[in-house]
Structures are given as structure tokens and as C-alpha cells.
Amino acid sequence: MSKEDIGITVSKEDDFSEWYTQVVLKAKLADYAPVKGLIVLRPDGYSVWESLRNTFDQKFFKNGIRNGFLPVLIPESLLGKEKKHFAGFNPEVFWVTHSGENEIGDRLALRPTSETLAYTLYSKWIQSWRDLPLKINFWNTALRAEIKATKPFLRTSEFLWQEGHTVHATKEEAEEEVMKILEIYKNTVEDELAIPVVIGKKSEKEKFVGAVYTTTMESIMPDGKALQMGTSHFLGQNFSIPFEVKFADKDNVEHFAWQTSWGVSWRLIGAMIMIHGDNKGLVLPPKVAPIQVVIVPIYNSEETKKKVIPKAIEIQEELASENIRVHFDDRDELTPGYKFNDWELKGVPIRIEIGPKDIEKQSALIAKRYNKEKTSIQFDKIKNIVSILDEIQKQMLESAKIQSGKNTKKVDSYAEFKSKISEGGFFNAYWCGNQECEEKIKEETSADIRVIPFDSEDTSGKCMYCQKQSMCKPVFARGY
Amino acid sequence: MSKEDIGITVSKEDDFSEWYTQVVLKAKLADYAPVKGLIVLRPDGYSVWESLRNTFDQKFFKNGIRNGFLPVLIPESLLGKEKKHFAGFNPEVFWVTHSGENEIGDRLALRPTSETLAYTLYSKWIQSWRDLPLKINFWNTALRAEIKATKPFLRTSEFLWQEGHTVHATKEEAEEEVMKILEIYKNTVEDELAIPVVIGKKSEKEKFVGAVYTTTMESIMPDGKALQMGTSHFLGQNFSIPFEVKFADKDNVEHFAWQTSWGVSWRLIGAMIMIHGDNKGLVLPPKVAPIQVVIVPIYNSEETKKKVIPKAIEIQEELASENIRVHFDDRDELTPGYKFNDWELKGVPIRIEIGPKDIEKQSALIAKRYNKEKTSIQFDKIKNIVSILDEIQKQMLESAKIQSGKNTKKVDSYAEFKSKISEGGFFNAYWCGNQECEEKIKEETSADIRVIPFDSEDTSGKCMYCQKQSMCKPVFARGY
Numbered sequence: 001m002s003k004e005d006i007g008i009t010v011s012k013e014d015d016f017s018e019w020y021t022q023v024v025l026k027a028k029l030a031d032y033a034p035v036k037g038l039i040v041l042r043p044d045g046y047s048v049w050e051s052l053r054n055t056f057d058q059k060f061f062k063n064g065i066r067n068g069f070l071p072v073l074i075p076e077s078l079l080g081k082e083k084k085h086f087a088g089f090n091p092e093v094f095w096v097t098h099s100g101e102n103e104i105g106d107r108l109a110l111r112p113t114s115e116t117l118a119y120t121l122y123s124k125w126i127q128s129w130r131d132l133p134l135k136i137n138f139w140n141t142a143l144r145a146e147i148k149a150t151k152p153f154l155r156t157s158e159f160l161w162q163e164g165h166t167v168h169a170t171k172e173e174a175e176e177e178v179m180k181i182l183e184i185y186k187n188t189v190e191d192e193l194a195i196p197v198v199i200g201k202k203s204e205k206e207k208f209v210g211a212v213y214t215t216t217m218e219s220i221m222p223d224g225k226a227l228q229m230g231t232s233h234f235l236g237q238n239f240s241i242p243f244e245v246k247f248a249d250k251d252n253v254e255h256f257a258w259q260t261s262w263g264v265s266w267r268l269i270g271a272m273i274m275i276h277g278d279n280k281g282l283v284l285p286p287k288v289a290p291i292q293v294v295i296v297p298i299y300n301s302e303e304t305k306k307k308v309i310p311k312a313i314e315i316q317e318e319l320a321s322e323n324i325r326v327h328f329d330d331r332d333e334l335t336p337g338y339k340f341n342d343w344e345l346k347g348v349p350i351r352i353e354i355g356p357k358d359i360e361k362q363s364a365l366i367a368k369r370y371n372k373e374k375t376s377i378q379f380d381k382i383k384n385i386v387s388i389l390d391e392i393q394k395q396m397l398e399s400a401k402i403q404s405g406k407n408t409k410k411v412d413s414y415a416e417f418k419s420k421i422s423e424g425g426f427f428n429a430y431w432c433g434n435q436e437c438e439e440k441i442k443e444e445t446s447a448d449i450r451v452i453p454f455d456s457e458d459t460s461g462k463c464m465y466c467q468k469q470s471m472c473k474p475v476f477a478r479g480y
Numbered sequence: 481m482s483k484e485d486i487g488i489t490v491s492k493e494d495d496f497s498e499w500y501t502q503v504v505l506k507a508k509l510a511d512y513a514p515v516k517g518l519i520v521l522r523p524d525g526y527s528v529w530e531s532l533r534n535t536f537d538q539k540f541f542k543n544g545i546r547n548g549f550l551p552v553l554i555p556e557s558l559l560g561k562e563k564k565h566f567a568g569f570n571p572e573v574f575w576v577t578h579s580g581e582n583e584i585g586d587r588l589a590l591r592p593t594s595e596t597l598a599y600t601l602y603s604k605w606i607q608s609w610r611d612l613p614l615k616i617n618f619w620n621t622a623l624r625a626e627i628k629a630t631k632p633f634l635r636t637s638e639f640l641w642q643e644g645h646t647v648h649a650t651k652e653e654a655e656e657e658v659m660k661i662l663e664i665y666k667n668t669v670e671d672e673l674a675i676p677v678v679i680g681k682k683s684e685k686e687k688f689v690g691a692v693y694t695t696t697m698e699s700i701m702p703d704g705k706a707l708q709m710g711t712s713h714f715l716g717q718n719f720s721i722p723f724e725v726k727f728a729d730k731d732n733v734e735h736f737a738w739q740t741s742w743g744v745s746w747r748l749i750g751a752m753i754m755i756h757g758d759n760k761g762l763v764l765p766p767k768v769a770p771i772q773v774v775i776v777p778i779y780n781s782e783e784t785k786k787k788v789i790p791k792a793i794e795i796q797e798e799l800a801s802e803n804i805r806v807h808f809d810d811r812d813e814l815t816p817g818y819k820f821n822d823w824e825l826k827g828v829p830i831r832i833e834i835g836p837k838d839i840e841k842q843s844a845l846i847a848k849r850y851n852k853e854k855t856s857i858q859f860d861k862i863k864n865i866v867s868i869l870d871e872i873q874k875q876m877l878e879s880a881k882i883q884s885g886k887n888t889k890k891v892d893s894y895a896e897f898k899s900k901i902s903e904g905g906f907f908n909a910y911w912c913g914n915q916e917c918e919e920k921i922k923e924e925t926s927a928d929i930r931v932i933p934f935d936s937e938d939t940s941g942k943c944m945y946c947q948k949q950s951m952c953k954p955v956f957a958r959g960y
Contacts, residue, residue, distance in 0.1 A: 033551050034558055034600055035588060042605075043546035043616060050547065066523035067530065071513050071638045072552060072590070072621065073574075078514055091580040094553075096590065099625035099637075100571040108515060110552070110576065110590075120514055125522075130811075136523060141552065145579035157579075158551045331610075 007341060011279050016223040023273055024152045027282040027346050037146045037157035041266075044346065047290040048269050049160060053139060055192055056162065056264075059184045065135040065164060072140070073108040074117050081116055082242050085210035089113070092144035094157075110143040115210060115235075115261060118165045119243035126257065128248045129169055133177075137164040142265075153270030154227075154480055161265035167245060167257045174234060174258035181232040181262045182215045189229055193272045194285040194396035195219055196404050197229055198426070198475055200453035205435055211261075212236035218450045218475065220407045221274045224424010226450045226477035229271060230264035275400050276370065282347030283370050285396050286389040293319055293326045293385060294348045296339045298355035312354050315364065315382055322386050344369060349392055350385065352377075370396050408475075414441075414464045417476070421445045426475045428456075432463035433471030441465055441476065449474045487821060491759050496703040503753055504632045507762040507826050517626045517637035521746075524826065527770040528749050529640060533619060535672055536642065536744075539664045545615040545644060552620070553588040554597050561596055562722050565690035569593070572624040574637075590623040595690060595715075595741060598645045599723035606737065608728045609649055613657070617644040622745075633750030634707075634960055641745035647725060647737045654714060654738035661712040661742045662695045669709055673752045674765040674876035675699055676884050677709055678906070678955055680933035685915055691741075692716035698930045698955065700887045701754045704904010706930045706957035709751060710744035755880050756850065762827030763850050765876050766869040773799055773806045773865060774828045776819045778835035792834050795844065795862055802866050824849060829872055830865065832857075850876050888955075894921075894944045897956070901925045906955045908936075912943035913951030921945055921956065929954045 008026060012019045024030050029045030032038075041049065057067070073096060080086045089112040096108040111117070118136070126134060139162045146157045153159075164181065168174040182199055189195050197217040201207075207214035211233035219229050239245065240256040248254050276283040286292050297312045299305040312328055319326040327348075329339050336353070343351055353365040363376045366385075370392055377384065407425040411417040417427060431437065431449070441464075442448050452474040461470040488506060492499045504510050509525030512518075521529065537547070553576060560566045569592040576588040591597070598616070606614060619642050626637045633639075644661065648654040662679055669675050677697040681687075687694035691713035699709050719725065720736040728734050756763040766772050777792045779785040792808055799806040807828075809819050816833070823831055833845040843856045846865075850872055857864065887905040891897040897907055911917065911929070921944075922928050932954040941950040 031601060031604070033553075033597065035551065035553050035555055038551040038553060040551065040597075040601055041549035043548050046548045047546065049549070066527065068523050068526045069521035069529070069640060071515065071518040071520065072623070073513075073515050073518060073638065075515055093580060094576045094588075095578040096574045097577045098575040100573060108574075117513065117520075121511060121520055124511070143552070158553065160549060 007345060008279060008281055012222065012277065016274075019277075019279075020274060021152070023277050023282050029269070029273070029282070030152045032150065032152075035157075037150050039150065039152045039156050041160075044290055045269065048272070048284075048288045049266055051288040051290075052188070052192060052268060053162070055188055056184070059188065060137055060164070063135075063180060063184070064133070065137050065166070068136045068138055070111070070114050070117055070138050070140065072111050072143070074111055074114070076107045076109060078116050078120060079109050082210060082239055085115065085239075088209040089144065092146075094143050094145055111140070112144050113142055113261075113263075114138060114140075114163055115165065115239055116243070119239050119245055119259075122165070122167055123244045123246070126167060126245060126247050129250055132169045132247055132257065133166060133173065135164070135166040135177075137162055151270075153266050153273070159265050159267075161263050163261060163263045166260045167240075168259070169247065169249070169255070169257065171236070171258045174236075174260050177260045178215055178232045178234045178262070181260070182217065182230075185217055185230040185232065185262075185264060189217065189219075189268060190397060191393075192285065192287045193268060193275075194393060194400055195229070195268075195271055195275050196397065196401045198451055198453055200451040200456065200475075202231070203435070203438060203449045203452060203474070205438055206449060208233045208261075210235060210238055212238060216451050218426075218477075219271055219275070220404050220426045220477065221271065221480070222403065222407075223274070224407060224478070226426065226475075226479040227267065227271050227274075228450070228479065229268060230262070232262035233260060235259040235261060275403070276396060277347070280341075281345035283396075284347035284349060286349045286393050289347065289349050290325065291327045291346075291348050292324050292389055293350045293352060294343045295326065295328045295352045295354065296336055296343070297328075297330070298336050298353055304356040307356055307359055308354055311359055311379075315352065315354070315379070318382055319385060322383055324385060324389070340367075349389060368392060370399075411464065417447075417464055418445055421447055421478065424478065426450070426477050428473050429464040429476055430458070430461035430470035431472060431474050432466055432468040434463070434466065434468075437463055437465040445478075447476045447478050450477050450479060451475050487825060488759060488761055492702065492757065499757075499759075500754060501632070503757050503762050509749070509753070509762070510632045512630065512632075515637075517630050519630065519632045519636050521640075524770055525749065528752070528764075528768045529746055531768040531770075532668070532672060532748060533642070535668055536664070539668065540617055540644070543615075543660060543664070544613070545617050545646070548616045548618055550591070550594050550597055550618050550620065552591050552623070554591055554594070556587045556589060558596050558600060559589050562690060562719055565595065565719075568689040569624065572626075574623050574625055591620070592624050593622055593741075593743075594618060594620075594643055595645070595719055596723070599719050599725055599739070602645070602647055603724045603726070606647060606725060606727050609730055612649045612727055612737065613646060613653065615644070615646040615657070617642055631750075633746050633753070639745050639747075641743050643741060643743045646740045647720070648739070649727065649729070649735070649737065651716070651738050654716075654740050657740045658695055658712045658714045658742070661740070662697065662710075665697055665710040665712065665742075665744060669697065669699075669748060670877060672765065672767045673748060674873060674880055675709070675748075675751055675755050676877065676881045678931050678933055680931040680936065680955075682711070683915070683918060683929045683932060683954070685918055686929060688713045688741075690715060690718055692718060696931050698906075698957075699751055699755070700884050700906045700957065701751065701960070702883065702887075703754070704887060704958070706906065706955075706959040707747065707751050707754075708930070708959065709748060710742070712742035713740060715739040715741055755883070756876060757827070760821075761825035763876075764827035764829060766829045766873045769827065769829050770805065771807045771826075771828050772804050772869055773830045773832060774823045775806065775808045775832045775834065776816055776823070777808075777810070778816045778833055784836040787836055787839055788834055791839055791859075795832065795834070795859070798862055799865060802863055804865060804869070820847075829869060848872060850879075891944065897927075897944055898925060901927055901958065904958065906930070906957050908953050909944040909956055910938070910941035910950035911952060911954050912946055912948045914943070914946065914948075917943055917945040925958075927956045927958050930957050930959060931955050
């Protein structure tokens, strides 16, 4: 295989879509499965997901949420119990009709989402106020048949996600939960993946069909398209009434409960690839990198090798003792140059190079992946790499914020909006709150309301479409 | 609800099967899903699985194994590629025939196991000796339609498991891997779940159809039935040939690779319930208990409450600082007696009782769940609970070994075997190695060869069935 075949052959600027697919495949994050629409995760991809899962689990647990397990099969009769909800998923459902040679009477759906299944159980489990709040999260997959071309992490017929489902005695408590989760989502995505997000509400048109309202976090990708990064829904009593999720209060009076549901998926990994990756491949934020530091020894003779290897091992051990995920690349048959490209493609945050001259100077060379900066570090300061990794993490968020800021625009008129929409980006514009205008804008520009930021109520302007008094200033964009 | 409804209403000795189901449901480990054959895990059940997963993950990782993700859908054409293997699963496969309104051409199977899918990918990923060994584990579920009555954790149509799939350059290395995994399985089950196991090989008749040979760990349950606790298969080149899992060696000569696969499922949780549970409910080994210590305050007036609560909180904080998973049961409306029953049902290893008299004596009462022993502990020695939990863990294994020893019997003749088999238990008996004898024994007694222990080659006796010279001394039993 030539060097070209191994590395990325198109530039992020010229062919974003092809660049993305090459990074996913060549950095060995994922691969296509034999069924159209499905992908598999290779260890380097799955470990980013595991890292996110661990962080979310810790935060969920502190918030009184615990994990459970739900089966993948839901009977058709149950899925149809909440009609509006069902209608939304119906065209995408995979149906199981046979087990072995036997036909199944009530067809079984592969879970597109688990509200109906979870709440059937919750109605059994919840009797009294003592059973509330009930807060359970499920790490599983959802299955929704995709007809468009597969895009790893972004458009697949089965995807990894978590879905949380909570039940509360009061409306206020449920609404607080919706916001607590959105906050956990936001700070995890910013702190772990170094991706800035805008949080707010979805419009009525764009909300989850089963919800009273949907809160969302959205990010703008380098190609100018918006990506929904996670949603947290206030379900009100939309499910508790049909599913009879009821509780007796302290005076033994029965009430329907108040509910929330919320989820993030492996789309987050897709966003991370798009936001941080460059023309050499993947760039991983240190916190989620399976390997944070790779050590590449440099030698050209048995004699220099004998000097370099023991020092490399010593550094490896020192970094490992600081809980850094460090790898020593001791492959003897490959050149340092090949190794540099290989680890850059895979996005390892720091590369340490050690050669005979470095040993003379008692220092090593450090190459930072995200900004390609090279510095040297004294051997006796090697533990500073802990704080260098922290700095990289922060700088990656700062640089993503700048990128995202450049992609966020204000427009004063619909004419301006139409002329700029094909450049891509987030557009802040006034809106009257009327769904008709929203639909017209979508029809004419393919852009929709991604998010109505929480602080964007604003009646001082005029709807960019109809010129009536504005209600708020949402973020419009074309989306994934 | 009366106290009887909440607690276990049958005894383990009198009606083991009903006792088991009540423990699962009433300790809130699991519940039935709306589809026959499927269960859901509630947080207390799932957290035992999470704890096992974390332990296995650490051990797998040390052994160079990493996790990945595979989709649940496998095309029929692919599943049928290894014929013998497919024939074994065919009657149990769930088939997806439609997505939305559209019929799917090549029907999709819900994964009964992932050999065919994984190895299709492995054949792409592996080119040269540098890509080996490839060792990936998948935490997912398997789906195999069950026709018999559902038994939570033991017989369900979807079950949580892990399936590991490794590829090696040499036969020797693959066979070593099979044994390393079996060893990880054994020490995890013994150390975490306090369950002794017998390890060895399956007979030709009982092996995984796709394997050259299957190694297994088996345990004997208190009702005298054997439970397969996990298997590790040497696949030889049975899959690498049809799936073309090949590699070029250093001289660029192509070879078919050598493979292993292995798995444990949530059956392990079923075994834990059966082995340790008693007539008051679940008994959890400390290492996998979501709550290791519960503190129950005892007071009969506002005045005594004011003394007791702060001390209880102080102890809670002290134990939490030692990384003990501790819960303070401050429910004001329930009696201590009710709480004792509740936490006993749920199997919490240690209960601490604190009342006003305890505070005078500067000590608390400790009740150990597994042997019902009560002792007192001085407040200033409270951190000793760390080592008390360790002791409980060890003693539970010791006591399970004694139980298992009593259920392990030697028989000298087939007549004796037939007369004793209905008592249940593991039976060590000579066997000639001939499958005909094995089948006759199965036919006449419903017992099969559970495991041929590694140290059981023995030609000094006579086959209990045909009286010919023995080859080994396997363990016979009726199984789950």
C-alpha cells in the first residue's frame, strides 16, 4: 500500500463529505456492515463512546439516575398506543414477522425508541408517591430504517445512544429535570469533546411528536450545516395518561405523573470528527482519546537503538504512573516517518520523539496533534505532560468556539438570508412565532429553526419573513 | 400491601422454581416485558451486570482485548455461510422481513451470535501478520426464540452477554487464548460472585457446533441441576476458511488464521441468585452489590431522633469516604422492622442499626445478611467494615464450595447412577469416550456430560454404561 492509500486523499475544504468518510474509515473508527445502512465500530471508535458513557454515567448517578435494560422487541399493539408518537416512526420501523419457521401474530417492532415499552412497565412499578421520582437510563441502540446513503455516526439504520426516562410527582420537578439533563449534555460535550453548543427549545414543528416541548443542543459543523447534538423532552402527561402512569399521593389521591425523556447518540462522535479533524486525519480531544501520548523512538543503528529504547520505556512507565494512556510504538520494521503519519491519521493528541541527540540533551521532542506545534521537554519535566494535555483540551474548545463564531451570522432581512444561506452557518433572525412562516422559509431555503435559544425572546424586531412583530430570535440553518 | 405480599412466600427447599421467580421479581432485579420470553432489568439487576462488565473489561484490557460494536441485523445469506453453525441456530432465529411498508429481499436475522458478521469484517481488516493477534470483545445481546416458559436470566429470548472473537497467526497461540479466557471467567465468577466452578472440555456432542472444541465452566445449583456458566471455544480454521480470514506472513506467504470465540451471559446473575439466596430473599456478594451497607436509624421520639440521625449521617460519610457503597435509609414513615425486611429481601450485605442506646455505648449493631450474624462495632472502628465486607465475600465462596461439594458425588455403577440421578447433583463417573454411551445415558436418565475436567483423563476404570475401558471421568448431571 502506498502512503497515499493510507492517508487522507482529499482535503476537508474541497470535499468535506469524502474527507469525513475517509477519516472514519482510515482512522479505523468504524466500517460498513454487510447490511446497507449499518456500521460496525472498531475499538478506536467504540472507546470514544465508552469514554462518553463513563462520563455521563457518573453525572447521571450523581443526579439520582440509574441504568436499566430493555429488550429490543416491542409489540405493534403497544407501539401504536400513543398515536401521534407512533405515526412519527411508522415508516422507519423494522418488523419481525417470524421466529424460526413460525409466523408471529402481533408483529414485533425493533425499538425505534422505548417510551411505550418503558411506560408500560413504569405503570406497574409506580404505585405511590414513595416510588417517585423514578429515573432510569438505558444504554442501547435504536433502529430506524434509513433510505438515504449511509453516513457513519450521522445517518445509520441502527445507532448507539442512551435514552433516559424519568417520572415525577409534579410538573415543576419534571421541567427542572429536563433542564438538569440538558445542562449535563452541554457541559459533557463542551468539556469532553471540546465542542461548543447552543441550547434552547425546538419550535412546535420541530419538537419530538410525543413531547409537550423539546429542548435541544445544536452545533454548527465546518461545512456550514447544523447538527442536533442531543434533546431533552418534557412529556407532560402525554404518555402518563394513555399508559396509566399514576401514583397515589400522601392523602391517597391518585394523579397522573409528569414525565421526561432525553437522549444523545453516537452522532456526538461524528461531530467530534467534523469539528476537530484536519487534512492529516482525525484529531482527538485528550479526554476521549484511547491513546493520549504515543512515543516514537528514533535510531539508525543497533548502538543508538540500545540507547533510545530503554529511555523510551522509562518515559512510558513514568507517564503511565500518572494515569496517562500512553503507547510505545516499538515496531521495528517501520520508519519513524511512517509512524508519524500513522499516529497523526489516528489523531493521538501528543507524539513524543526520542532520538540519540535528545538523550544527549536530556530532553525529548513533543508534537501536538491539534495545532502541529513542536516543543522540547526536559526528561525531568516529563510529568508536565499531564498539564499539557489539559491545555490542549481547553485550547481545542477555544479554537472550536472561534470556528463556530465565524459560522454564526446575523441577518436583517429575508433577502439577505436567502443570499447567504448557501454559504452555510447558523443564522440569527427574528421570527413572529407563526408556523406558516417557518414552513415557507423551509420550503424556499431548505433551512429550518434549529433552536430557539433560552435568552432569545425578543419582541423588538420584525419577523424576517412576514415582517410582523417578532416573538423571538431563533437560530436558522440547514441541517444534517 | 401486607408483609406477606412483599416478602418471599414459599421456601427455597419446598418450591425452588417459584422461590427463584419471587426473588427476582420482589427484589426488583427484573420484570417480564410485554412480549413472551423477554425480560427487562431494573436498576438493581442491571447494576450487578455493570459490575461484572467492569471487572471483565479490566481483565480483558490487560490481556490486550478491546471492545467494539456490531449491529443486531445479519443477512440470511451471510448467516448461512458456515452450514453446520447455521443449522444449530436456524429454528430459533427471529427474522426481519419488512422495514416500514417495504419487504426486504435478503431477510435479516436478529443476531443469535456474531461469528459470521465479525469474521466477514475480520477478513477485510486482516492483511498481514502485523494485524495479528486481533482481539475484540462485544457487549451486546443475543436473540434466540425460546418456546419454553420464560425464566428470568436463565431462559429468555433475548439475553445480555459478551462475545469475544480473536484471531491468531498460530494454532498454539489461539489455544492459549482459549485457556486464558477460561481462566479469566473462572476467577471472575469465583472472586466476584462467590460461585465455585468446574472447568474442562465439552464432549463432541455438547460442543459449540462451529468449534473444534469447546471449553466450559459449570456449576451445580442448589436444586441439583447443572448450569453452564460460560464457554470458550477453539474454532481452529472452521470459520477462517469459509470467511477467508487470511494473513500474509513475514515472507509474504498467505495462511488461514486461527480463531477463538467465547462468551458469558446474564445467566451468571441467575446462578448468583440461586446459589446465595435464602428464604428472606436475595443475598448479594459485597463486590457486586449496588448497596453494600445500609444504615437504619432507630428512634421512638423526636428527641431520640435528633441524637440518632446526625450520627447515622456521620457514619454514612465515613463509610462513603472509604469507597463503600452506603445508603442511609431515612424514610420517616416506615418502621425499622419494615426496613429490615425490605433490605434483607434486596440482599444488602451489611445492615447497620443505630439507636439511642447504641449512641450511649458509642457503638452500632451490624447484621450480616449472608449468615444472619449480629455483632456490635465501636464507632471508632467503623472503618473495619471494609475488611468485614472482604471477609463476607470470602466466606460466601467458602460456603458455596461446601454446598457444591455436598452436591458432587462419585458413582461406581450405572445402577447407582440411575438410582441417584433424581436427587440431582454433579456425578463423577467413568466414560469410554464413545458418543453412543453418552446418548444412551442421556436418553435413559436425562443427564448429559456437563464437563470433562482438565485433570480427568483416566484409563484405570470402566465406562459406567458399557463397561469398556474408560477414557476419562467426566461430570454428568441434568442441566438447565
